[in-house]
Amino acid sequence: MQTVKFTLLGTGTSSGVPLIACNCDTCISTDIKDKRLRCSLLIESPKSTILVDTSLDFRQQMLLYQVKNIDAIIFTHHHFDHIGGFDDIRAFNFINNKPIDIYANQTTMKNLNRVYEYAFSTPEQMGGGVPMINPYIIHNDELVINDLVIQLIKMKHGKLDVLGLRVVDFAYLTDTNYIPDESLQKLMGLEVLVIDALRFDQHPTHFNVSQALEVIDLLKPNKSYLTHIAHQLKHKETENILPPNVFLSFDGINFELPF
Ligand SMILES: [Zn+2]
Ligand SMILES: [Zn+2]
Numbered sequence: 001m002q003t004v005k006f007t008l009l010g011t012g013t014s015s016g017v018p019l020i021a022c023n024c025d026t027c028i029s030t031d032i033k034d035k036r037l038r039c040s041l042l043i044e045s046p047k048s049t050i051l052v053d054t055s056l057d058f059r060q061q062m063l064l065y066q067v068k069n070i071d072a073i074i075f076t077h078h079h080f081d082h083i084g085g086f087d088d089i090r091a092f093n094f095i096n097n098k099p100i101d102i103y104a105n106q107t108t109m110k111n112l113n114r115v116y117e118y119a120f121s122t123p124e125q126m127g128g129g130v131p132m133i134n135p136y137i138i139h140n141d142e143l144v145i146n147d148l149v150i151q152l153i154k155m156k157h158g159k160l161d162v163l164g165l166r167v168v169d170f171a172y173l174t175d176t177n178y179i180p181d182e183s184l185q186k187l188m189g190l191e192v193l194v195i196d197a198l199r200f201d202q203h204p205t206h207f208n209v210s211q212a213l214e215v216i217d218l219l220k221p222n223k224s225y226l227t228h229i230a231h232q233l234k235h236k237e238t239e240n241i242l243p244p245n246v247f248l249s250f251d252g253i254n255f256e257l258p259f
């Protein structure tokens with residue numbers, strides 16, 4: 001049976017966990033599941049390898065998970081924890097001697113262009129130091145890359161329009177605090193849902209744990225994993241109080257689904 005594999009390369013909030021200079025229980029924990037890099041997802045099908053976001057920990061993640069090729073990158077939004085590794089795309093350019101296709105909505109692409117202007121324009125001098133990209137603005141609800149069909153899920157992250165995605169019966173919804181009805185319709189019958197749940201307290205742009213649980217209750221996926229986790233959530237203690245079939249994700253967890 002052919003499968004598609006989804007690996008969470010990072011599951012931490014924008015600051016990562018441990019947080020610099022913090023002495024809280026989670027930040028000094030020796031549990032490996034309390035060490036969280038910034039959020040990113042790797043999708044591997046028989047014919048494609050697709051990365052979701054170039055996190056601030058992109059280089060470390062590529063080395064740790066021994067990623068040798070990326071066919072395309074999809075950006076969920078332009079917050080720096082999701083784009084900060086962009087310049088290191090160059091490594092794949094060097095190895096494969098070709099540009100990488102990148103996909104984002106209009107707002108995200110505009111901001112990528114603003115932050116990494118040197119990669120979007122003709123360089124003043126060619127020294128090999130500039131990421132080579134083919135940028136594509138996403139207009140449709142679906143993206144086909146080689147053998148993968150990716151359904152794009154429109155969501156809100158505060159005021160920002162961001163993208164989640166669904167591939168077969170797996171959905172990845174990082175950085176959101178509102179999912180409109182038409183997007184919820186596309187998330188029925190999931191085997192695995194990965195969803196933003198920053199902490200217990202409310203936040204203006206992220207779901208907290210109880211809000212994520214409300215969405216889970218509505219969608220009823222077989223299993224759900226919370227991500228984009230802040231240091232207020234210690235792994236073991238939090239898992240102990242979650243309902244059955246809801247788990248706290250951790251770096252490196254992966255899911256293989258029939259394809
Ligand atoms: Zn984020
Ligand atoms: Zn802390």
Ligand SMILES: [Zn+2]
Nearest residue numbers: 077079157175
């Ligand atoms: Zn964000």
